[in-house]
């Protein structure tokens with residue numbers, strides 16, 4: 001007890017697996033030879049020791065090392081070699097020197113290894129049959145590709161050269177400065193990089209073409225020669241957002257070029273390597289014949305997100321992974337800003353409205369669970385860091401940034417950011433540094449705000465509040481409590497909540513308040529009011545009875561405000577603070593609604609409950625018919641042919657939602673219509689629905705579309721459709737053929753199978769039985785976690801649930817799978833509670 005308190009008090013540094021700062025890298029000369037089967041190379045790292053040292057460590061994992069040499073720099077060359085012995089451990093090497101060394105010296109070492117098979121480090125893949133080799137280092141896999149000081153605060157410059165087989169090209173962070181044939185090989189040399197962290201170093205080798213636009217610097221999208229034209233859309237977003245960020249941050253992009261590359265096998269969506277951003281094909285390539293508008297939005301968001309990292313992350317970097325949210329939360333927020341402000345010609349999209357469901361709701365949904373953690377939680381080693389790339393860092397993180405911006409005002413906030421970038425560029429920062437720069441900007445603007453005091457707790461503490469309201473004659477009385485779902489929490493301090501209330505008088509007026517205690521009494525300006533105006537804060541609201549109905553019926557409530565009202569009441573019902581019937585009752589007011597975002601949100605909540613009661617006919621039917629009621633008529637008026645395609649983005653998205661749901665709900669007229677249309681006449685927005693409607697008629701041919709298509713939208717749609725089959729033998733076949741599904745794609749299949757109500761239990765059992773095989777095939781831990789989360793978090797029928805719980809229990813000591821196991825367990829408990837509560841309640 002005492003000891004653990006003591007450790008907590010002193011953490012993180014006691015437990016942190018990092019390198020001592022006695023020896024600091026300044027420059028790397030990295031020479032690589034990328035063969036077809038394996039790679040090798042040598043690195044010279046220029047180091048500096050402030051104080052004399054006799055021992056130091058560097059990172060290296062799975063590399064065969066040879067010829068290690070330590071050479072003391074001296075002005076009169078050649079340098080002197082210092083005798084050294086080494087000791088290798090799992091991911092680092094200790095060097096022991098015969099004599100103490102101080103000042104500048106170099107470490108030289110040769111290395112070789114097989115390409116990785118887990119989509120991390122330096123790994124191989126195939127692009128339309130051609131071998132391709134690329135890197136993914138974040139958070140801690142540079143050490144698998146070359147010996148280095150692999151942590152974000154050990155920044156250095158890099159000179160990189162790569163030898164590749166003739167016929168291949170090589171790309172790296174900086175521009176090419178030399179290309180030389182050397183027999184069977186070609187040598188590529190690249191310009192020196194700015195000072196940077198190892199996790200954003202990158203190189204790619206392949207047979208690739210590109211499309212290019214030249215602004216202040218050349219920007220290119222690389223893909224297979226036959227697919228490069230699909231890069232145009234991402235290219236236009238890159239041009240616009242890069243220019244936007246340069247202005248917004250008042251700081252030029254510091255490299256001489258920007259390349260973005262499609263990598264056919266890719267674990268994440270994209271990776272912000274400085275100057276050489278890598279992408280999953282679906283997140284970069286837009287093919288007008290098969291890409292949906294949803295995917296187009298995803299491409300735009302992803303490009304904007306990665307380019308935001310060129311400043312937030314690459315230029316200014318978190319000191320340690322505890323502050324990962326400074327990278328990810330910030331980039332998520334900035335991407336929305338950049339698209340809203342600079343890409344409306346490319347994509348007419350109300351991004352901030354989507355932000356409500358994509359980030360705020362997602363963040364709250366995770367943050368209410370028992371297994372949540374604080375945005376700035378302590379992580380000591382790579383296995384933990386990897387599991388921090390989650391909805392807390394991204395979604396809660398970005399929502400909090402939005403909250404601060406709303407609270408301080410956009411101008412002051414921006415000035416604070418500019419100050420932060422100027423002060424920490426080419427260096428590292430912690431969360432407190434950002435608060436200090438924002439406070440400084442506020443002071444300069446004459447605002448008396450203490451940013452750390454108000455915002456600090458949102459980052460340092462897990463969870464978030466809900467505010468319940470009671471009314472008196474002339475006041476509204478607010479009480480805040482922590483919002484938890486599936487468990488009780490006690491002893492939480494109140495959060496300092498910046499509140500905005502929209503008072504609906506003749507002219508609606510938005511007013512700000514700060515609630516820094518458990519209760520707050522506010523003068524009632526008008527009988528009708530909306531808390532959390534424009535969802536400017538990260539909290540939920542529980543209104544007095546009837547207020548929700550009155551809000552929904554109020555004409556002129558903005559889309560975000562309607563979404564927030566619906567989401568809060570559904571979330572409160574899920575947490576058993578309100579009745580499901582009250583939430584569902586609100587949806588009845590959406591009869592005439594035509595807004596995609598609002599309907600999409602309502603439909604996903606109804607679908608959640610439908611799915612939760614999948615084995616309870618009466619309740620299942622209740623939600624099923626509610627959903628059908630929402631889509632039936634809407635479907636009738638939709639035309640699915642290309643020639644009748646709507647043009648405004650709201651209608652495009654709404655129609656696609658309706659058609660997709662109609663098929664998912666097995667609404668016969670929809671299935672028939674999609675079976676009747678010719679593929680060449682079909683509006684590609686409905687491609688997934690098209691395959692879903694046909695999969696049971698012609699399973700083999702949908703399967704072969706998945707196997708043979710190179711078009712990212714088509715391939716993914718076919719796979720999702722396969723998982724929606726209503727024929728049992730097909731499910732068996734899919735599990736027999738798992739190795740045919742590429743590791744990076746398997747998550748789409750599992751997601752689809754988990755949504756397949758008819759075979760969800762069966763698929764979960766097959767998943768468990770085949771888990772070791774699946775894990776081996778997928779290889780990448782992040783993708784395996786994702787698969788577990790989809791497959792095993794909604795199994796409630798007793799005989800299957802027992803097996804799922806047993807399986808999760810068996811993963812108890814598997815640290816790599818911890819977050820997935822926690823999430824499943826939380827979901828199962830939440831679902832059980834709701835099912836028990838409503839067991840004897842008739843919903844109709």
Ligand code: BES
Nearest residue numbers: 138139268269270271272301302305389
């Ligand atoms: N830095 C991440 C990539 C990453 C993810 C590295 C997980 C290591 C582990 C990148 O900037 C990112 O956030 N990518 C997102 C896409 C984005 C649009 C949210 C992704 O990969 O999902």
Ligand code: ZN
Nearest residue numbers: 305327328331
């Ligand atoms: Zn990111």
